[in-house]
Amino acid sequence: MQTYDAPLRDMRFVLHELFADDGFGGLKAHEDFTPDLLDAVLEEANKVAKDVLLPLNASGDIEGCTYENGVVRTPKGFKQAYDTFREGGWASLASDPEWGGQGLPETVNKLVEEMICATNVSFSLYPGLTHGATTAIEGHASDELKQLYLPKMVSAEWSGTMCLTESHCGTDLGLLRTKAEPQADGSYKITGSKIFISAGDHDLTCNVIHLVLARLPDAPKGVKGISLFLVPKFLPKDDGTPGPSNGVSVAGIEHKMGMKASATCQMNFDDSTGWLVGQPNKGMAAMFTMMNTERVSVGVQGLGINEIAYQSAVAYAKERLQGRSLSGVKNPDGPADPIIVHPDVRRMLMTMRVYAEGCRALGQWCSRALDAEKHSDDPEVKVRATRFVALMTPVVKALFTDFGSDAANLCVQTYGGHGYIREHGVEQFVRDSRIAQIYEGTNGVQALDLVGRKLPADMGANLRPFFHAVSNLLEDMAKVDDKVLKIWTGGMQQAFGALQLSTATIAQKGLKDPEEAGAAATDYLRLMGLVGMGHTFLKAAQIATAKLAQGAGEDEGFYKAKLATAGFFFDRILPQATAMFLAIKSGKRSMMALPAEAF
Amino acid sequence: MQTYDAPLRDMRFVLHELFADDGFGGLKAHEDFTPDLLDAVLEEANKVAKDVLLPLNASGDIEGCTYENGVVRTPKGFKQAYDTFREGGWASLASDPEWGGQGLPETVNKLVEEMICATNVSFSLYPGLTHGATTAIEGHASDELKQLYLPKMVSAEWSGTMCLTESHCGTDLGLLRTKAEPQADGSYKITGSKIFISAGDHDLTCNVIHLVLARLPDAPKGVKGISLFLVPKFLPKDDGTPGPSNGVSVAGIEHKMGMKASATCQMNFDDSTGWLVGQPNKGMAAMFTMMNTERVSVGVQGLGINEIAYQSAVAYAKERLQGRSLSGVKNPDGPADPIIVHPDVRRMLMTMRVYAEGCRALGQWCSRALDAEKHSDDPEVKVRATRFVALMTPVVKALFTDFGSDAANLCVQTYGGHGYIREHGVEQFVRDSRIAQIYEGTNGVQALDLVGRKLPADMGANLRPFFHAVSNLLEDMAKVDDKVLKIWTGGMQQAFGALQLSTATIAQKGLKDPEEAGAAATDYLRLMGLVGMGHTFLKAAQIATAKLAQGAGEDEGFYKAKLATAGFFFDRILPQATAMFLAIKSGKRSMMALPAEAF
Incomplete structure (x- = not known):
C-alpha cells in the first residue's frame, strides 16, 4: 500500500535547527515569513499531498495518459486535482511576487516539492516544468514577453515545457536540427521535431508555452549556434486569452x-511563430538557468519517492x-512476529531512512544557498552561495535519484513477492523513480559536470564553501568529549581525507x-555526496546530543x-x-x- | 534493441579450461560427452535461443498472459515455440535417461539455461518449473508415481509446478493452511488456495502436475507438519492420457x-485428489530438493538477463x-563519436561484462560440483561437492540476481532517455529481472540460509572446499613473477582475509x-560472492597469461x-x-x- 504522511518533524528540524549557523540565513526578503507561518505552509501542503495527489497516484499509473487524434488526455481526476492545486496557490509558492508568486523561500518550497513528488511524481512534472520555464523567461526574455506570459504561467493558468x-541528440545538443527563420516583425518561424517533451501537451491548461532550442540560419555549428525561443501552442490575443493555433502539434x-x-510527447513545430529568449546563439546559457533549477528539483523527485x-x-x-x-517471540498472541523484528528487514528500512533523512538535510543546505544566491545583500555570501550551489547541483541530482531508485527497490524487496504485484502499489515506485537518474x-x-566543470572552475573555488564547512565542523567535533560522537567524527575525518586526496588526484591526473x-567521475560524485550527507548527520548528532543533555521533553524520541x-x-x-x-x-x-x- | 548471441567462446572457456584441475571432473557418467559434442549442443542451443525465443521476448511482454473464464492463455507464438523447444529435446537435456532424459552434465545444462533466460526468461519458467518438479518426484515419490508421471514430464508433454x-505466508511456510484428508484408497483430498504459482496454468501442455504443500489432519504445528502431494490438473486415465478434471482451478x-x-496463478484446490510424495510431515525436505535446484537456476536467470x-x-x-x-576525435567522418568512447559509458559496460563473466565462471564451478555430487564414484569427492553446493547455492542465487538487476539498470542507463521507452526493449530487462531477487x-x-545454516553446519565444514581452493590458488600465485598478477593476487589476499575474519566474527558473535x-548476513554473502568471483578471475588470468606467453593464435583476442x-x-x-x-x-x-x- 502506498502510505504517506509528510515527515513534518524532520522537515522542521532541517528547516529551523540544522543550519541555523551556516551563514546563508537572515535574508531580508524572507523576514516576513515567520517559522510558524512556514510550518503552517508545510502542514497545509501535507494535506494537499495526502488528500488530493496520493489518491491519484496508482490510478494514474494504471490508466496512463492517452493520445487520440492529436489530443493528449491525462488520467481521470488529474484536471480537478490540478485546479485544486492551482487555486490553492501551490504552483506559485516560490515564484516572484512581481508576477503573482508568493515569494516563499526555496527552503520551504523544496520541502513542499518533496511532498508532491512523494505522492504523485507524474503530477509534479506539470507545475514543475512550468516553474522551470518561468525561471528561464524571467532571467532572459524581453520585458514584453515577461509581461505577456509570466503572470499566466506563474498562476499556472498556462503551463510550460522545455523542448531540447x-x-x-540528447546529451549532445550541438547536433540539433530544429530551425528558426527570422521574420520581418522580429518574430521567428520555428520548424522541427522534438521528443521526450514532458507535459508537451495535455488537458490541464488552455495554453502551453514551449521553450524551444533551435538554430538560426547563419548559426555556427555545435552548441555555440543554439538559440532559445518561446513558442506558444496558441498565440495570445490582445486581451491575453489564447487565440489562433500556432502550428504546434503532438505526433x-x-x-x-x-x-x-x-504526458511525454513527440512535438512537431511547423512554421510556428516564436520569439527569441536571450541573445542569439546563447540559447544554451539561457536553457541552463532552467536546467539548473530543474536538476535540483529532479533530485527532490528521488528524495520524494525515497x-x-x-x-x-x-x-x-x-x-x-x-x-x-531471533531474540525471542515479540508477538506471542499472533501466529508470527511482524517482519520488522528481523535484522535484514531492519537493514533495508534503516537504509531507506538514512537515505531520506540524509538527502533531505543535504537538499535543505543547498536550498539555503539557492535563497542566499538570489536574495543576500552581502556580496561575499552571494559568491559563497553561488559556488556552493554550482558544486552541489550535480551531486544532489545524481545522489538523490540513485538513492531514490535504491529505496524504491528496497521497498519492493521488503514486500517480497507481494511487492512485484501491481495491486500493492510499490513496484510503481521503481518504475517511476528510474527516469530521474536519466533526464x-x-x-x-552530472558526474562529468562535477569533475569537468565545477572542480576546475576558478582553481577549485567552488569547493571552498563546502570544504570549509566540513573542516570547521570536524575541528569543532574534535573537542567534543562524547564517545560515540568521537567515533563518528573519526569516520568522517577518514572519508573527508579520502575526498580531499581524490580531489587532488583528479586535478593532477585530469589536467594531463x-x-x-x-x-573517476561517478565514484567521485558519490564520495562527495557521502561526505555531504555525513556532514549533515554529524551536525544533526551534535545538535541532538546537546538537546538530549538539556532534556528534550516531547522531542526526546525525535532526537534519539x-x-x-x-x-x-x-x-x-x-x-x-x-x-x-x-x-x-x-x-x-x-x-x-x-x-x-x-x- | 534486445541483442543476443550466446558468448560461446567464454562458455567453452569456463566449460573446458577454467576448472580442469578442480577435482570435480572425470565423471564416468559423462564419459560419452566429448568436448566437441558439448560444444555442438551449445551452438544448437544458441540457435534456438536467438531464432525461437528472442523474437517472442518483447512481444510476450507487451501482450502478456490472459485469463478469461478460468482459462489462461500464453502470448501469441508461445505454444509453437514450446513445441519446437520440446521436440528438439531441450526440456530434457539434463534429465535422467531412465525417464527419457538425455543425461547431459549440469555444466552444459546451466549454460543452455543461461541462453534461454537471456532471450526469454518468462518462457524459461515453463520448462524450468517442470524440471524442478521432476527432481522432487525422482527424489521422493513412490515408484508408481514415478512411472506414471516422470516420462510425460521429462518429455515436457506435461508440465509441473510447485505450490507453496x-x-x-511465503517465507514462513509453517503458517500454511491447505489441508490433505487421507482416503481409503491411499490417496488424499487436497483443499486450499495457493498464490504466486508460476506456470500454474497455461495452454502449452495438456496436463499440469502440481506439487502441493499441505497439512495432514493430525500434523504438528509449524514446518514440521507439512507434507508434499502430487496433484494433477487432470487425473491420468489407464492409458496415460489426461482424464477427468481434478477440482484444480485458476482463480x-x-x-x-x-x-x-x-502465467503467475492463484490456484484453488477443491477436494482435489493427490498422492503423498515422500514421508508424511517431511514435505519441507522433499520440497527443498526442488528448491535447491531452482535456486541455482534462479541465479542463472539473473546471469542470463545480465x-x-x-x-x-x-x-x-x-x-x-x-x-x-576526451582523447581526440574517433569518428571524424560522423557528426559525433559513438558513446562507447566515453569513460563513464565504459564503466557501465565493463561492470556488466565483469558481472556476467564472473557469474558465469562461478556458476560453472557450482555446476561441476552439482555433477560430482550426483555422479562421482569417489565418496570424498562426493562429500566435498555436496558441501560446496550447499555453501554456494545461496550465494549464486542472491549474487547473480542482484547483479542481474544491476546490469539491467546499467543497460537502461546506457540508453539514456531511450532506455525508458518501451519500444527499445531494455526497460523490460529491469522489470523481468526484479523478481529473481525475491522468489x-x-x-x-538466502543470506540468512548462508550464515544461519550453511556456516554453522558441521563446525564450518561447508566452508572447507571453497576456502581450500582459494588458499591453494593464492599460494600458487604467490610464486608467480608477473607484476600485474602479483597486484591482483594481493587484492585477493586482502579480500580473502576479510572474508576469513568476517567468518570468525560471525561464528563468535552469532553463537551468543x-x-x-x-x-551481518547480506554483507557477508556479498563478500563471499566477491571472493568467489575473484577466485575465478584470478584463475582465468593465470590461464590467459600462460596462454598468451605460449602464443595463443586466433585466441589471442579472447585471452587479452x-x-x-x-x-x-x-x-x-x-x-x-x-x-x-x-x-x-x-x-x-x-x-x-x-x-x-x-x-
Whole structure:
C-alpha cells in the first residue's frame, strides 16, 4: 500500500535547527515569513499531498495518459486535482511576487516539492516544468514577453515545457536540427521535431508555452549556434486569452516504463511563430538557468519517492507476520512476529531512512544557498552561495535519484513477492523513480559536470564553501568529549581525507588526461555526496546530543531516533567511501583497456 | 534493441579450461560427452535461443498472459515455440535417461539455461518449473508415481509446478493452511488456495502436475507438519492420457511488474485428489530438493538477463553518436563519436561484462560440483561437492540476481532517455529481472540460509572446499613473477582475509546472539560472492597469461580481453569487499537501535 504522511518533524528540524549557523540565513526578503507561518505552509501542503495527489497516484499509473487524434488526455481526476492545486496557490509558492508568486523561500518550497513528488511524481512534472520555464523567461526574455506570459504561467493558468531533445541528440545538443527563420516583425518561424517533451501537451491548461532550442540560419555549428525561443501552442490575443493555433502539434506520446500519468510527447513545430529568449546563439546559457533549477528539483523527485517508499515499507513491515524474532517471540498472541523484528528487514528500512533523512538535510543546505544566491545583500555570501550551489547541483541530482531508485527497490524487496504485484502499489515506485537518474542530464553527465566543470572552475573555488564547512565542523567535533560522537567524527575525518586526496588526484591526473577525470567521475560524485550527507548527520548528532543533555521533553524520541539513524549511516553507509577512494585511485587503465571492437 | 548471441567462446572457456584441475571432473557418467559434442549442443542451443525465443521476448511482454473464464492463455507464438523447444529435446537435456532424459552434465545444462533466460526468461519458467518438479518426484515419490508421471514430464508433454505460497505466508511456510484428508484408497483430498504459482496454468501442455504443500489432519504445528502431494490438473486415465478434471482451478493471474508472459496463478484446490510424495510431515525436505535446484537456476536467470543487458548496451554504445572522445576525435567522418568512447559509458559496460563473466565462471564451478555430487564414484569427492553446493547455492542465487538487476539498470542507463521507452526493449530487462531477487526465497533469506545454516553446519565444514581452493590458488600465485598478477593476487589476499575474519566474527558473535549473524548476513554473502568471483578471475588470468606467453593464435583476442576484464574486477569491483568488511564488523548495534515503534 502506498502510505504517506509528510515527515513534518524532520522537515522542521532541517528547516529551523540544522543550519541555523551556516551563514546563508537572515535574508531580508524572507523576514516576513515567520517559522510558524512556514510550518503552517508545510502542514497545509501535507494535506494537499495526502488528500488530493496520493489518491491519484496508482490510478494514474494504471490508466496512463492517452493520445487520440492529436489530443493528449491525462488520467481521470488529474484536471480537478490540478485546479485544486492551482487555486490553492501551490504552483506559485516560490515564484516572484512581481508576477503573482508568493515569494516563499526555496527552503520551504523544496520541502513542499518533496511532498508532491512523494505522492504523485507524474503530477509534479506539470507545475514543475512550468516553474522551470518561468525561471528561464524571467532571467532572459524581453520585458514584453515577461509581461505577456509570466503572470499566466506563474498562476499556472498556462503551463510550460522545455523542448531540447531530438531523436538523434540528447546529451549532445550541438547536433540539433530544429530551425528558426527570422521574420520581418522580429518574430521567428520555428520548424522541427522534438521528443521526450514532458507535459508537451495535455488537458490541464488552455495554453502551453514551449521553450524551444533551435538554430538560426547563419548559426555556427555545435552548441555555440543554439538559440532559445518561446513558442506558444496558441498565440495570445490582445486581451491575453489564447487565440489562433500556432502550428504546434503532438505526433504521439511515449510508452514509458513508468511516470505513466505524465504526458511525454513527440512535438512537431511547423512554421510556428516564436520569439527569441536571450541573445542569439546563447540559447544554451539561457536553457541552463532552467536546467539548473530543474536538476535540483529532479533530485527532490528521488528524495520524494525515497520517503514514500520508506513509509510504505515500514507500514508493511509492521503489519506482515512472518517468522519469529531471533531474540525471542515479540508477538506471542499472533501466529508470527511482524517482519520488522528481523535484522535484514531492519537493514533495508534503516537504509531507506538514512537515505531520506540524509538527502533531505543535504537538499535543505543547498536550498539555503539557492535563497542566499538570489536574495543576500552581502556580496561575499552571494559568491559563497553561488559556488556552493554550482558544486552541489550535480551531486544532489545524481545522489538523490540513485538513492531514490535504491529505496524504491528496497521497498519492493521488503514486500517480497507481494511487492512485484501491481495491486500493492510499490513496484510503481521503481518504475517511476528510474527516469530521474536519466533526464535533465544522466547521472553520468552530472558526474562529468562535477569533475569537468565545477572542480576546475576558478582553481577549485567552488569547493571552498563546502570544504570549509566540513573542516570547521570536524575541528569543532574534535573537542567534543562524547564517545560515540568521537567515533563518528573519526569516520568522517577518514572519508573527508579520502575526498580531499581524490580531489587532488583528479586535478593532477585530469589536467594531463581528461579521460582520467572521466574515469573517476561517478565514484567521485558519490564520495562527495557521502561526505555531504555525513556532514549533515554529524551536525544533526551534535545538535541532538546537546538537546538530549538539556532534556528534550516531547522531542526526546525525535532526537534519539536521529542519533540512531546517524549511527546507521556512520556504521553501514559511510564505509563505502573507502571502496570509492580505491576505485578512483586505480585510474582509467582498466576502464579503457579493452578496445571498443573487443566488446 | 534486445541483442543476443550466446558468448560461446567464454562458455567453452569456463566449460573446458577454467576448472580442469578442480577435482570435480572425470565423471564416468559423462564419459560419452566429448568436448566437441558439448560444444555442438551449445551452438544448437544458441540457435534456438536467438531464432525461437528472442523474437517472442518483447512481444510476450507487451501482450502478456490472459485469463478469461478460468482459462489462461500464453502470448501469441508461445505454444509453437514450446513445441519446437520440446521436440528438439531441450526440456530434457539434463534429465535422467531412465525417464527419457538425455543425461547431459549440469555444466552444459546451466549454460543452455543461461541462453534461454537471456532471450526469454518468462518462457524459461515453463520448462524450468517442470524440471524442478521432476527432481522432487525422482527424489521422493513412490515408484508408481514415478512411472506414471516422470516420462510425460521429462518429455515436457506435461508440465509441473510447485505450490507453496499462500496469501498469508511465503517465507514462513509453517503458517500454511491447505489441508490433505487421507482416503481409503491411499490417496488424499487436497483443499486450499495457493498464490504466486508460476506456470500454474497455461495452454502449452495438456496436463499440469502440481506439487502441493499441505497439512495432514493430525500434523504438528509449524514446518514440521507439512507434507508434499502430487496433484494433477487432470487425473491420468489407464492409458496415460489426461482424464477427468481434478477440482484444480485458476482463480486469476497476477498483474506483475514484469515476467508478463509467465502465467503467475492463484490456484484453488477443491477436494482435489493427490498422492503423498515422500514421508508424511517431511514435505519441507522433499520440497527443498526442488528448491535447491531452482535456486541455482534462479541465479542463472539473473546471469542470463545480465548477459543480454550487456550485449544490448554494447550494441547501442557502438551505434549511438553523441559527443566527442576526451582523447581526440574517433569518428571524424560522423557528426559525433559513438558513446562507447566515453569513460563513464565504459564503466557501465565493463561492470556488466565483469558481472556476467564472473557469474558465469562461478556458476560453472557450482555446476561441476552439482555433477560430482550426483555422479562421482569417489565418496570424498562426493562429500566435498555436496558441501560446496550447499555453501554456494545461496550465494549464486542472491549474487547473480542482484547483479542481474544491476546490469539491467546499467543497460537502461546506457540508453539514456531511450532506455525508458518501451519500444527499445531494455526497460523490460529491469522489470523481468526484479523478481529473481525475491522468489525461491528472497535474497535476504538466502543470506540468512548462508550464515544461519550453511556456516554453522558441521563446525564450518561447508566452508572447507571453497576456502581450500582459494588458499591453494593464492599460494600458487604467490610464486608467480608477473607484476600485474602479483597486484591482483594481493587484492585477493586482502579480500580473502576479510572474508576469513568476517567468518570468525560471525561464528563468535552469532553463537551468543543470533541477531548478530542476521545483521551481518547480506554483507557477508556479498563478500563471499566477491571472493568467489575473484577466485575465478584470478584463475582465468593465470590461464590467459600462460596462454598468451605460449602464443595463443586466433585466441589471442579472447585471452587479452579476459585479462582486461579481470583488471576491471580487481581495480573497480573487489575493493567493495573493504566496505562490506567494515559494515560486518560494526555489528547489529546500529541496525537494531531504533525501537520498532519509532519507525
